[in-house]
Amino acid sequence: MGLPLNQKAGYSIGHVLNDLTASVWFSYLIVYFHQVLNFNNNLAGYLMLIGQVSDALFTPFIGYESDNTKGICGLGRRKSWHLVGTISVACSYPFVFNDCIDCSDAPDWSKFIYFAPFVVIFQFGWAATQISHLSLIPDLTPDENERVELNGLRYAFTVLSNLAVFGIFWLLFIVNGSHEDNMGSQLTSVDAIKFRNLVFIIVGMGIVFSILFLFIVREPVQHEDAQIADGYSTTIEKSTVLRNRMTWTCWLKTRQFYQIAMVYMCTRLFVNVSQIYLPLYVTETLKLPKDSVAICPLIVYVSGFFASLAMRPINSKLGRKATYIVGLVFGIGACSWIYFLNEHNAKQVYGAVVLLGLGGSTMLVTSLAMTSDLIACNVESGAFVYGAMSFTDKLSNGVAVVLIQHLHPCVACCPSCKGYYRLVLTFVPGGVAVVAFLALLTLLPSKIGVRPNKVNPMKSLVENGITASSPGDSSDSEREPLLHNRPINSQ
Template structure:
């Protein structure tokens, strides 16, 4: 699933301006997925070990299986969504009928049934597979609404800015909500997570129906746009798509940069609860505050880096942000219990860099697509975006699995349900510190090296755009009626 190539106002059949309420409703569609994804990233691993009583190896295996399935089901749902024909269009039936199961199976991930380790493993694997299926069922058709709402290039940019605001806002809101629930419900971790899961489930379902109700009329009015995706790109065999993607050298750099950035983000999110509770010896609520410090700073810095990027370029912004992030991540290894203020300073420094992980890799991808268009004469966004997401999910799955396995090898002691968390041995504490410090630091340095060698500079990109413009001008000059085809 992918948006079609940008269509200029001169070639768009009916340039449209969307109302503020339509854009607001569209943005709300990403609120539920953002809330659930953020809660799972920060809390699920520690829930498995400290509440459900699973060993870190089993917990990591569950996360790996769920992420790999999440990557595999994207093309399946994408094809089915494309082929759907109904009076509600192609996308809305999936969102309408998938929203409630999406919320229900999110909630069921926070239930602890009275099973042994093997029984719990299979329970959480099955629930995770079903939840991730419904996550894709509601989220993928939602993202495909953009070209069906409007063909206007600037309106699409505006739509995605609303979506991005709801996405980051939902992530921050979910952490605040967790902080409130954990402070109200004390000394009962299972009840804390049940309430958090239930409230987030309801809050994730409702905005999806707001999105459907607020955008349906606009989409139905624009039924003549429904063939956009079919016109934009031929259906190619998977092997052919693979050859296209991996023959583009700058794309390989972008994938590497993106994986390094987000592997560091996700690994830190998974391990930070153990670091705060077991190493820093602070109450669990503190790791929520640390996460808020990181994400709040990242949200604010997005606007700053966006402005700086216009002057200094993407590579320069990435180097500036990563430099602070690397210092913060490395500093966490040397942090000692009692240095709470320094911990929050490092969290803010990390947030400055995390914002560039949001901003830079995805802004590099259109440059890669334009280079491919210059070389081949075709625009193939779908192939590049699909492999970007696929490799991201597989990479994160393997990373989370390795973290869980490393904790288990280091002798991490899981919590027996109903009892207080045990005192961790020195080997487990060292593993936690290595997982939050040196490992993400080395990954981020690898990302910096890839960025240094990334070949599309501002000057190269300007030359690509100039050549594309010359080609398009000559094409229109040779065939004045092409815009009508």
Template sequence: MWFSYMLLFFQAVLDMRAVVAGAMLLLGQVVDALATPVVGVLADKYGTKKAWHLTGCILVTATFPLLFIRCWGCWFNENTQYLYWWMPLYYAVLIIFFQIGWAVVQISHLAMIPSITDNLQVRAELTSIRYMASVMSSLTVYLITWVVLRATTYSTFISQTDDYKFRDVSLIISGLGVISFMAFHLFFKLRREDKSGKGAPVVQNGNGTFVHQDNEAAKLPAKSKIMYFLRMPLLYQTSLLYVFSRLYWALSLVYVPLFLEERLSVNPSAGSELVASVPLVLYISSFFFSLLLKSKINSFGNQVVYFIGSCLSLGSCLWIALAIDPEASIVQIYMVATLIGAGSSITLVSSLCVTADLIGPHSHQSAAIYSIVTFADKLVTGIAVVAIQNYKCDDVVDCPQYYRGVLTYACGGSAALGILSLSLTKLISIKTKPEV
């Protein structure tokens, strides 16, 4: 909901300027990026990953609903002079605490996967299952949003009077989140971690995964192991794959609702519930393909799977550019949403599987490695959104299909860069492969 409806809520409901709304999202991404490596290092050194996860969940629960509730004194028919500084300040403070909590939750939860098993195939399956659970939660969000919007739609557009809809959705989601994380902490038991880092060496799994047998890292002290990974080109190559898959996914989540709202100005007959139903289809597709990946990713290999996902992502952007004009049928829009969901789920899962393989037996360093891999995507996504918002025309008449262009060129560029990074990584691995 952070990516999908934050800008829509800020711009359509709070009447915040596009560049300020973009700056709010950038702030969140920067805080997330800065908190991620700190959390990664601390989670490996102090306490358990479950304790860190619980702390993050509490922080997120306390701040998330407030992000979608109109701030104190921010009434749309009052004098707006003080709102120019008060509204951004209010939401900026909430965003900072929310994103710190989010970083804690994500890194600690990802880091549990290598702690559960040393088997690469099982890790790939767990990564796929984790993504499926994430998709299911997002499906729930969009289903709730669709029900609320459909049951309370009295106008074609999302407007300032719709603030209570976002409030209700955020409160329902937060309640479900509390039930979920309480059940997780009550019933899930994590094995004790081996801080020594000793374990079986990781070997090539035969499916094109970027894994190398390496006993040297296991012999190093903890601090040296971090430096060992930082000196590995493979770490940065893996990070690029993840960054571009996340950038495509994040920009799609942010700008699909805005594109649909933009389309309503030309074709009002579609109805505002499309803002929820199209992302819902996107996530259903994402869930289906992540379910398919669970059993097939080890058969094809992560590199091949990532390439297929990137091609699907690029294809969806070409479809938007060539065929999705304001008069395009709803069926076409749903089909494009299906492609977006398929491409994003395939690239995200395969890039995370590459990261899990890179960690190997060093599960005690998993939080730090995941934080390094995910660090860049936070900054890149935030900067991209601010740049896109900054170039948006003040008058919609000057660029009536601006967000269609964003989905075409920004998302398409992300998919193309993902393919380029994969090609370079494959080329480097071939050149550095030792002769037998």
């Protein structure tokens, strides 16, 4: 029996607070500190680095604890960490996008010290919510197609969240600014009120969705040994299940773990770097009106939304690897188009960002589906896997942003900025897309989720004269081994 519709719907909204805050974080942190607060470029980069490194360090710890915590107040281990993350994000995030309280005229280094603790708390909460939410996917269903669907639904709400952010921000330009002011290409301190209002609105929206998620979704029971083996009729079947458990040390000895981590890291770098520097590119390189910092990202996520809706049928038809290559083609095409744009053909950027949205969405949903395939039935350590993947993502993003900010040709704005952001948006996302393709090639000879260094449960059961299969699986030779298709006992 498939996962009920209400559980799919409830799951899909559980990451909305993170999506809303991440949208503003990646799209507007640098431009906010750079143009609105007139912050030093290097310090702005370091602030992003502190956040990304904090997230990277927190994620493996949270993943391990999420796998080994019993939960609080009857919420279950995943939902308990989700609640902790929601509270942390809600209490810290508004301070990041509001000017320093009673220190607005202080030097940049003292403001940096003021903002840094709020950034760290926000990133802890963000990591707790992300890892607990992702690790629920293999807990909720053992069916690989339903897992792709949940990843697609999750990303669909990520896209909708981003659409909400950019739509609200665009309306704030209309409500809180004159037409003449909005036609300028540079954000100024006058625009600070727009960021403040935007942040308060999205945090309030996100809290509502998190509460609905906690009430709707029924988390499966804890996967203790007896519960993992529940549903297997013989002692041999149960012992086979338990022998194939994966601890965090087992994952570190698995080749596919590193291969998929590289694909996921490059995917996140592609999506996040393009999201961070797109607003600066359209205002400083193409000299478009300042409301384009909302319109262009909005187009990216509209196209990404439609791509996410097609992920389940495309993945079923083409498979993970071929679908990912389709995303790479769109993404590299967008980066190439961006390189040839200037003030004279600036309107073509709307076509380029459509490709950017299609490529980023396809790559991201498919890489998350690959991670679910890697975990397969080993949900007892699923949060660690997602935590480790996120570790590579956050650390690489932080380092990339700091390097880009350090290589910036000037401290504030200058004529050299004009060509710099074109190079950033072309060669950084484009370069990591090529690296992702090379990592994907190493996965071609193998099936994701099959671990030859572990006991093959199907082989073990057959050798012992036992035959069993899930309905509808007996004739499909491409399906995962028997263990991957067994139902997991849930409430």
